[in-house]
Amino acid sequence: GEDVEQSLFLSVREGDSSVINCTYTDSSSTYLYWYKQEPGAGLQLLTYIFSNMDMKQDQRLTVLLNKKDKHLSLRIADTQTGDSAIYFCAESMTSYGQNFVFGPGTRLSVLP
Amino acid sequence: NAGVTQTPKFQVLKTGQSMTLQCAQDMNHNSMYWYRQDPGMGLRLIYYSASEGTTDKGEVPNGYNVSRLNKREFSLRLESAAPSQTSVYFCASSEERASRVYSNQPQHFGDGTRLSIL
Numbered sequence: 560g561e562d563v564e565q566s567l568f569l570s571v572r573e574g575d576s577s578v579i580n581c582t583y584t585d586s587s588s589t590y591l592y593w594y595k596q597e598p599g600a601g602l603q604l605l606t607y608i609f610s611n612m613d614m615k616q617d618q619r620l621t622v623l624l625n626k627k628d629k630h631l632s633l634r635i636a637d638t639q640t641g642d643s644a645i646y647f648c649a650e651s652m653t654s655y656g657q658n659f660v661f662g663p664g665t666r667l668s669v670l671p
Numbered sequence: 672n673a674g675v676t677q678t679p680k681f682q683v684l685k686t687g688q689s690m691t692l693q694c695a696q697d698m699n700h701n702s703m704y705w706y707r708q709d710p711g712m713g714l715r716l717i718y719y720s721a722s723e724g725t726t727d728k729g730e731v732p733n734g735y736n737v738s739r740l741n742k743r744e745f746s747l748r749l750e751s752a753a754p755s756q757t758s759v760y761f762c763a764s765s766e767e768r769a770s771r772v773y774s775n776q777p778q779h780f781g782d783g784t785r786l787s788i789l
Contacts, residue, residue: 563713567711590776590777592777594780599782599783600782600783601675601761601780601781601782601783602714602761602763602778602780603780604777604778604779607777647713647714649778651776651777659704659716659778661713661714662713663711663712663713664713
C-alpha cells in the first residue's frame with residue numbers, strides 16, 4: 560500500500576536552516592514533490608525531484624532523495640518568518656488509479 | 672492567470688442540508704480532483720476525474736457525488752450534510768494522470784472551501 564509519513568511539527572530560529580523529512584513506501588514512485596500551504600490558502604508547488612536524482616537545488620531550497628531508504632528531505636537555508644507554513648511531501652506513481660499520495664504535512668514555525 | 676478557482680470560499684450548513692461546491696480551471700487540464708483536508712491527516716482524495724466524462728472514487732467517497740460538467744468544471748455535491756463532513760475542501764487539476772513513466776504531472780490547487788456543518 561501507499562503511505563507517506565512526516566513529522567507534524569518543526570520549530571527553528573530565523574536565519575537557521577530547516578530540514579523537513581518525509582518517508583514513502585511505494586518504490587515505483589517517479590516524481591516526489593514538496594508543496595507549501597500558507598494559512599488560509601491552497602497548496603503551492605515548491606519543488607520536485609525525479610526519482611533517478613539524488614539532489615536538486617533551487618535557490619534556498621535543497622531536496623535530497625535516498626531512494627534505497629525511501630527518504631526525502633527538504634532543506635530551507637536561512638529560514639525566514641515568511642517560510643512559516645505547512646509543508647507537504649507527495650509521491651506520484653505510475654500505476655493507474657490515485658496518482659498522488661500526500662503526507663500529513665509538517666507545520667514549520669519560525670521563531671524570531 | 673486564475674488557475675484553479677473554487678466557490679464558495681466559506682459555507683455553514685445545518686445537518687441534512689445539501690450543497691454543491693464548484694471548481695473551475697483555465698489551464699486546459701484533463702484531470703481534476705477533490706480532496707478534503709483535516710488536521711493531522713493531510714489530504715484525502717474524495718473523487719477524481721481523469722478526463723472529461725469520467726469520474727472515479729478516491730479514498731473517502733461516501734456521502735459525496737461529483738459531476739465533470741465539461742473539461743473546465745468539476746463539482747462536488749453533498750446531498751445530506753453531516754457534521755463529519757466539516758472540513759476544508761480543495762480542488763486540484765493536472766495535465767493528465769501520471770500513467771506514463773517519466774511524466775511530470777504536478778497538481779495545481781485552488782484556495783479551498785471552508786465548510787462547517789452544524
